[in-house]
Amino acid sequence: MSRFLSPLAAKLEPYTPGEQPQDKRYVKLNTNESPFPPAPGVISAISANQVEDLRLYSDPTTKQACEQIAKYYGLQPNQVLLGNGSDEILSFCFQAFCSASGVRFADITYGFYKVWAALYNIPATKIPLDEDFKIRVSDYENCGQTVIIANPNAPTGLALSLAEVEQVVASNANNVVIIDEAYVDFGAQSAVELLRKYDNLVVVQTFSKSRSLAGGRLGFALASAALIDDLNRIKFSFNPYNVNRLSILAAAAAMEDVDYFKKCTGEIQANRAYTTKALQALGFSVTDSKTNFIFAKSGKISGETYYKALKEKGVLVRHFKDARIADYVRITIGSQEQMDFLLQCTKEILEEQLCEA
Numbered sequence: 001m002s003r004f005l006s007p008l009a010a011k012l013e014p015y016t017p018g019e020q021p022q023d024k025r026y027v028k029l030n031t032n033e034s035p036f037p038p039a040p041g042v043i044s045a046i047s048a049n050q051v052e053d054l055r056l057y058s059d060p061t062t063k064q065a066c067e068q069i070a071k072y073y074g075l076q077p078n079q080v081l082l083g084n085g086s087d088e089i090l091s092f093c094f095q096a097f098c099s100a101s102g103v104r105f106a107d108i109t110y111g112f113y114k115v116w117a118a119l120y121n122i123p124a125t126k127i128p129l130d131e132d133f134k135i136r137v138s139d140y141e142n143c144g145q146t147v148i149i150a151n152p153n154a155p156t157g158l159a160l161s162l163a164e165v166e167q168v169v170a171s172n173a174n175n176v177v178i179i180d181e182a183y184v185d186f187g188a189q190s191a192v193e194l195l196r197k198y199d200n201l202v203v204v205q206t207f208s209k210s211r212s213l214a215g216g217r218l219g220f221a222l223a224s225a226a227l228i229d230d231l232n233r234i235k236f237s238f239n240p241y242n243v244n245r246l247s248i249l250a251a252a253a254a255m256e257d258v259d260y261f262k263k264c265t266g267e268i269q270a271n272r273a274y275t276t277k278a279l280q281a282l283g284f285s286v287t288d289s290k291t292n293f294i295f296a297k298s299g300k301i302s303g304e305t306y307y308k309a310l311k312e313k314g315v316l317v318r319h320f321k322d323a324r325i326a327d328y329v330r331i332t333i334g335s336q337e338q339m340d341f342l343l344q345c346t347k348e349i350l351e352e353q354l355c356e357a
């Protein structure tokens with residue numbers, strides 16, 4: 001830290017991303033990326049000409065992509081804002097909609113929420129999940145704060161029903177409710193249809209997980225035209241060209257190919273069921289995940305031991321140190337082949353550990 005850093009920045013505890021080793025040595029199941037390539041249309045959309053056009057700025061309205069997203073959801077293009085990953089969109093939401101009354105979110109949820117609250121000096125109220133890691137809807141009803149809920153939640157994988165989300169949105173008519181649907185395409189109910197009834201709802205989604213574009217850095221907000229207008233005030237005060245030319249093309253093409261999207265998300269759900277069953281047969285408890293990861297605890301070995309032993313064998317998963325979840329690891333669902341390798345390593349680890357004990 002230099003002596004020039006502002007006191008606020010000096011106090012920050014930045015977000016720690018999952019490991020991104022730059023060699024290909026690992027079966028990488030630690031950051032919820034897709035094992036599948038982007039849709040074929042994404043690859044053909046990016047030609048040598050498009051690369052030449054990088055000399056020109058990108059379209060600050062990202063029109064081409066917003067139109068495709070709007071079409072997919074039956075909304076108007078002015079109800080969509082595209083961002084440089086949903087992380088950027090969420091950070092705009094924190095800046096736009098969290099005032100003095102602050103923001104409310106779960107104690108165990110996406111680790112970035114508390115970082116943005118600190119960065120923008122927003123008071124944060126953390127609400128403990130119940131003993132089964134569920135969000136208690138009553139904790140968020142009529143609460144007088146901006147609400148942000150990851151649905152399904154990470155890293156637990158558990159989802160609220162649409163009726164439960166509606167209870168939160170309806171009871172907080174004078175505050176914005178942000179639903180972070182990074183994982184919704186893997187089997188949960190989206191709140192998008194509530195946009196027809198409520199003017200205080202922002203739904204945030206990403207291309208990083210279900211559309212195989214984590215490295216394209218693409219996310220979006222869906223909301224009333226007025227809320228999108230508010231978010232655009234932040235965007236145009238920060239970085240008008242927030243999405244690059246190639247990523248705008250990628251977003252439009254990925255959104256267009258509905259069949260490929262359904263095939264990929266379907267396969268992840270099948271692999272999730274398969275892996276869950278196999279881990280349960282090995283004595284693991286596994287939460288009822290509606291995402292592209294599972295949250296599992298062995299009961300025989302600690303989360304940290306399991307994480308380290310897997311890494312030793314070439315499989316990366318995510319372990320969190322928070323006391324409430326230290327027994328667990330979060331495992332991204334990959335291809336069938338990757339899951340079989342994970343399961344084989346897990347069997348070996350259990351045998352080795354139990355021999356040592």
Ligand SMILES: *Cc1c(COP(=O)(O)O)cnc(C)c1O
Binds near residue numbers: 084182
């Ligand atoms: C992955 C993730 C995001 C951010 O994704 P981007 O890559 O920035 O689009 C946001 N929220 C949750 C809960 C996530 O898991």
